[in-house]
Amino acid sequence: MHIVKENGTLVMEAEEKQLFSGLQLKIMKLLAENEKYPKEIARELRADEQKVYYHIRQLEKKGFISLAKKEERSGALAKIYRISSPAFVVRFGEFARARRVPGNGFYPFVKNGLLDAKIIVGSPDPHGPEKARSRDVSFAVDLALFIGTFLTRAGHSVIEDKDTTSDDLRNNLIIIGGPVTNKVTRMINEKLPVRFDSRKNIQSKKRTYRGDDCGFVVKTDNPWNDGKSIMVIAGKRYSGTKAAVLGFIKHFELIEKRSHMIVEGMDNDGDGEIDDVRVLE
Template identity: 40%
Template sequence: MKMFVVRRGKDSLESIETVEFTPNINPIEKKIISLLIRRSMYPREIAKALNIEQQKIYYHIRKMEKMRIVEVEHISRKDILTKFYRLRAPSFLLRVGEFEPVNNITFLSKKKREFLKPFVENGRINTKIVLGSPDPHGALSARARDGYYASDLTMFLGSFSSFPPKPCVVLDTEIKNLEQNMIIVGGPIVNRIAEKVNNRLPIFFKNKAIYSKLTKIFYKSDNCGIVVKTKNPFNRKKYIMIVAGIRSQGTRAAILAFLQRFDELCKGNEKNEKVYAHVVQGVDKDADGVIDFVDIIE
């Protein structure tokens, strides 16, 4: 099992891989540590507990203080000036390498990190989440009804963030800069930005259905949705992710895929694992009219 030490840097969390080892320290110092790990003590008290000369204890305490193993917790001035010592920490690090930025303290496999990058990077949300407007808009004067589903997606992404995010949710009628990372929620009928990028996707919406350029298959169920990550056509240095369905229940299924099938989403399409493009299908398992389970069907 791997072990990491994590520290908070100026702009991100940083970590370094480590292993446990027992340093070659003096046996008396080991005994002092075993006492101080329980509570703070003063040198004369330590000497009495270990049945060792007080001057020897003072010597080792000063040595350990220089090594930054112990520190003064407080000073008592009741009858005589007495320094109480404690361990600086319950563990210590001998570092020879450099810390590196990490997403957060949650372990993520390489595949998961690659899938989330650059939307979540170095512990920060680095994307706009574009929702369809609930007001009539677009050529068909459509109203988006799937915006509240996005709360599950934002909470999911937030679980990988280590810092308070800046406002990142915007409506398709309000966003001006399309040359940035974007997670687009909802299909081309209810989301103008989805409409602009739709035909450039490896799996896209066509004739009220979903069509896969990878498998040449049409998917027509209203419960079907897509999760596609690809380069932003407006700026090839940035990325977009489409999380959308034929209807609102398909969008819900696409969002549920993050919560229930994230490992499979991160593997890429079965026809080409380098392409992050999937078709999902929602299932109402308990027959209450709400999608509560999702299968990845491509």
């Protein structure tokens, strides 16, 4: 396997052998949430420290992670790593032969097989009035893989909220995360047909949803550019945003027909993780 860059996106050419080990995937998922050093990763994963060091070297060599900085920790100089890109595309064949999803082709966010939108996720660094750290970058990966079924060519359009410029806001936007972790959601919240109230509960015209596992997907006009659109995929908390992303993927046909959808995350197999959603509205 090797990695190439196409229009700024890291594209992995898949081979027959396994792309990642299970531990490598866990390491990448942790680093997608926040920068960490190997000993910290080993402790959080309850994994052998030497194995973690080995896999980090492999991931760095392949280009999936990179050295962010060096800091003194416990009297020693520790290497702090970060994930190299918020999302990766695994290419098993030519994009032109990718599976097509029926419907209107996710217009206007996808046009002529190209992503015509900026995907904005909250920064994993402390930011905003509450100095929150977003863990929503991993959801951008799930979303990017789904949106990839509409594309004939890859294009890099994922940016962190703290790096968003006024020019970025004039595009079609797909915004992931609630107002605590994503400043763009906070900026547009009052203009949304479904929004967060002062207690971060989800409020529609029909009722207020207070569950932590509740999330929504809403489409509306872009207030910064009359000719563009915005889609917000967010929840009250991390689990709510996860439910919203899962709802978007599982019930995409509803999003094509509606201006909004509100869902509640469900744990069907009892492992403590949301694996399904129930459409509330």
